[in-house]
Amino acid sequence: MKRICVFIGSDKGVRTDYLLSAKQLANELVERDIELVYGAAKVGLMGVLADAVLELGKRVIGVVPKLKI
Known part of the structure; x- marks a missing residue:
């Protein structure tokens, strides 16, 4: 099983190329x-x-910092 951790913006912003990159x-x-x-x-x-x-159809795992719970 392979996993990768990605932390990116919690705002979409105004640059559509960022949205496209996330989907890619x-x-x-x-x-x-x-x-x-x-x-x-x-x-x-x-x-x-x-x-x-x-x-x-792929699994995702969300990590919530203890301070946010």
């Missing part, structure tokens, strides 16, 4: 059979990436 990364992870570990946000670029990986 999701495709690469799924094609290479790599699970995503990420910052557990459902918003911003983190949410875009996680949603894209999930939509492609």
Whole structure:
């Protein structure tokens, strides 16, 4: 089992190339059979990436810092 941890913005910002890059990364992870570990946000670029990986049928693991619980 391979995993990669990605921490990216919790805001989408105004640059559409960042959104496209997050979706491209999701495709690469799924094609290479790599699970995503990420910052557990459902918003911003983190949410875009996680949603894209999930939509492609791969597992994601959200990590929430203890201070945020």
